[in-house]
Amino acid sequence: MLQLPRPPAFPAPEAQSPPDESPGWDAALELYYAELCEYTIRLVGSAETAQDVVHDLFLHLWDTRGPRDVVRLTRPYLYAAVRNQALKYLRRCRVAGAWIERASREEAAAADSPSDIYLRAELEHTVERAIAELPPRCREIFLLRRRDQLSYEEIAARAGVSLGTVKSQMWRAAVMLKEKLAPYLACALSVIVAGVK
Amino acid sequence: MTDERDLIRLIEGDCSPEEAAAIQAWVVADPRRIELLDELRALWRLTGGGTDAAHRWDVAAARQRLRRARAAGRPGSGAPQPQRYARPNAPAWARRVFVAATVVAIGVGVGTLVGGRGRSAAQGREYATAPGRRATVSLADGTRIQLSVDTRLRVAPGYGAGERAVELDGEAYFVVRHDPRRPFIVRTQRGTARDLGTEFAVRAYRQEPYLQVVVATDSVALQSATGGASAALTLRPRDRGVIDERGRVSVDPGVPLERYVGWTRGRLVFDDTPLAAVAAQLGRWYDLDVRLADPSLGDEHVTITFAAESADEALSALAKVLDLRVTRAGRSVRLATAPRPRSSASDTSITPAVLVRGE
Numbered sequence: 001m002l003q004l005p006r007p008p009a010f011p012a013p014e015a016q017s018p019p020d021e022s023p024g025w026d027a028a029l030e031l032y033y034a035e036l037c038e039y040t041i042r043l044v045g046s047a048e049t050a051q052d053v054v055h056d057l058f059l060h061l062w063d064t065r066g067p068r069d070v071v072r073l074t075r076p077y078l079y080a081a082v083r084n085q086a087l088k089y090l091r092r093c094r095v096a097g098a099w100i101e102r103a104s105r106e107e108a109a110a111a112d113s114p115s116d117i118y119l120r121a122e123l124e125h126t127v128e129r130a131i132a133e134l135p136p137r138c139r140e141i142f143l144l145r146r147r148d149q150l151s152y153e154e155i156a157a158r159a160g161v162s163l164g165t166v167k168s169q170m171w172r173a174a175v176m177l178k179e180k181l182a183p184y185l186a187c188a189l190s191v192i193v194a195g196v197k
Numbered sequence: 198m199t200d201e202r203d204l205i206r207l208i209e210g211d212c213s214p215e216e217a218a219a220i221q222a223w224v225v226a227d228p229r230r231i232e233l234l235d236e237l238r239a240l241w242r243l244t245g246g247g248t249d250a251a252h253r254w255d256v257a258a259a260r261q262r263l264r265r266a267r268a269a270g271r272p273g274s275g276a277p278q279p280q281r282y283a284r285p286n287a288p289a290w291a292r293r294v295f296v297a298a299t300v301v302a303i304g305v306g307v308g309t310l311v312g313g314r315g316r317s318a319a320q321g322r323e324y325a326t327a328p329g330r331r332a333t334v335s336l337a338d339g340t341r342i343q344l345s346v347d348t349r350l351r352v353a354p355g356y357g358a359g360e361r362a363v364e365l366d367g368e369a370y371f372v373v374r375h376d377p378r379r380p381f382i383v384r385t386q387r388g389t390a391r392d393l394g395t396e397f398a399v400r401a402y403r404q405e406p407y408l409q410v411v412v413a414t415d416s417v418a419l420q421s422a423t424g425g426a427s428a429a430l431t432l433r434p435r436d437r438g439v440i441d442e443r444g445r446v447s448v449d450p451g452v453p454l455e456r457y458v459g460w461t462r463g464r465l466v467f468d469d470t471p472l473a474a475v476a477a478q479l480g481r482w483y484d485l486d487v488r489l490a491d492p493s494l495g496d497e498h499v500t501i502t503f504a505a506e507s508a509d510e511a512l513s514a515l516a517k518v519l520d521l522r523v524t525r526a527g528r529s530v531r532l533a534t535a536p537r538p539r540s541s542a543s544d545t546s547i548t549p550a551v552l553v554r555g556e
Contacts, residue, residue: 045221048210051254095218
């Protein structure tokens with residue numbers, strides 16, 4: 001694994017900083033915030049933490065802004081920097097070493113891409129059918145979570161069941177879908193783990 | 198007690214930092230759990246509809262939080278004891294809508310784009326990215342265009358009134374809002390691509406002797422600038438159409454899309470590509486001037502993928518694969534054959550890539 005670039009530690013001299021807003025900074029936040037959070041979740045496993053890590057990164061970028069923004073506010077740099085930030089966090093929290101080692105190899109694959117769109121066109125039908133074939137209760141809860149993005153608590157309230165039931169129905173759905181979509185899963189898996197040489 | 202069901206919460210990020218740490222430790226204690234986690238991630242990806250990310254996260258709230266933190270002069274969130282913050286799945290996601298004719302620059306902001314603002318469609322607009330920068334342009338009709346590095350796109354005057362014509366010098370990915378009454382046409386030096394309802398990538402750098410169109414969905418009509426009807430054809434998904442310097446049209450079906458559109462998500466994919474072409478593209482991508490010490494090196498073929506790497510990392514990786522020596526001074530990069538070090542081939546995996554940095 002190649003060493004990743006770290007955000008430079010030196011503070012930018014005030015005199016060289018743009019007087020007020022840095023347009024690149026704002027545009028980068030707008031463009032990459034969501035995907036950086038998605039990526040960071042894969043490393044840290046907590047949405048809260050992911051947002052904190054990305055927040056810290058952008059705050060750091062702001063504090064050290066200057067001519068180097070041209071290089072730093074690019075997608076490759078931001079991914080590398082947020083990964084470093086997340087790894088630093090995991091180390092400080094004394095997360096299991098094997099997890100950190102794995103996280104350090106986690107590749108930056110965007111959630112959505114043109115080739116995925118095409119893949120999706122082929123898969124959509126199959127996935128839809130697999131979901132439609134879930135037992136009604138199971139399907140309802142799965143869709144409330146995945147499609148409507150309700151929290152587990154909201155789903156429990158709406159479906160009139162306990163939190164534990166929501167969890168176990170989600171798990172049931174996952175297991176059944178995993179079985180039905182096994183051939184396609186291998187393909188999606190390879191998209192995720194296709195490594196960098 | 199941690200069990201398999203907690204893996205879903207870990208994937209969704211739906212746990213506290215402490216819970217996450219516990220589940221992570223549980224996962225790595227058993228390789229089968231790691232495998233299961235990967236499978237579940239793939240499953241979540243397949244069933245997620247692909248649009249989760251954009252509206253799951255509240256960018257506006259994040260921006261406000263950053264502004265507040267800056268105003269207060271605080272160094273950061275104070276992780277590893279992160280403060281509680283708005284949950285990502287709070288009910289307030291606003292689906293992100295691309296505002297008509299807005300321009301978002303990838304890289305350093307609006308500064309990377311020339312023109313594009315304050316002029317009406319009647320006069321036409323020009324968008325351009327410098328080497329090392331990319332940009333996304335959204336047009337009023339809902340068409341989205343991703344511009345790769347060192348690319349100019351001219352939106353013709355009167356775009357949308359009749360036909361929707363753009364001129365391209367460089368590389369771009371088009372997601373066209375189809376409208377049979379107003380065909381979308383990409384004009385390049387060597388030929389024209391006309392959308393028949395579709396997503397496709399066009400590559401037509403001035404310096405390269407060909408026009409290449411790769412179709413992701415639906416179809417595209419490709420027409421050579423010189424030829425007549427015989428120099429035209431219709432491309433289907435995964436077709437790669439090429440017009441060479443003599444205006445001849447050819448098609449290569451079933452190509453891997455990732456190779457040709459990977460750049461749209463920051464990946465550069467080269468498959469058995471001459472080093473000369475790789476060097477040229479890396480130059481555009483990272484805004485470097487990449488030279489080969491020996492021109493014959495340009496004929497070496499290389500298969501390599503770069504993803505989210507810095508220029509130095511990419512160059513080191515390339516050096517490793519081809520056993521090259523890289524010398525970099527600022528923007529200028531020189532690739533030379535590495536001196537033969539030793540004959541022991543047993544530990545090639547730890548052969549250090551040579552990267553010498555100058556001033």
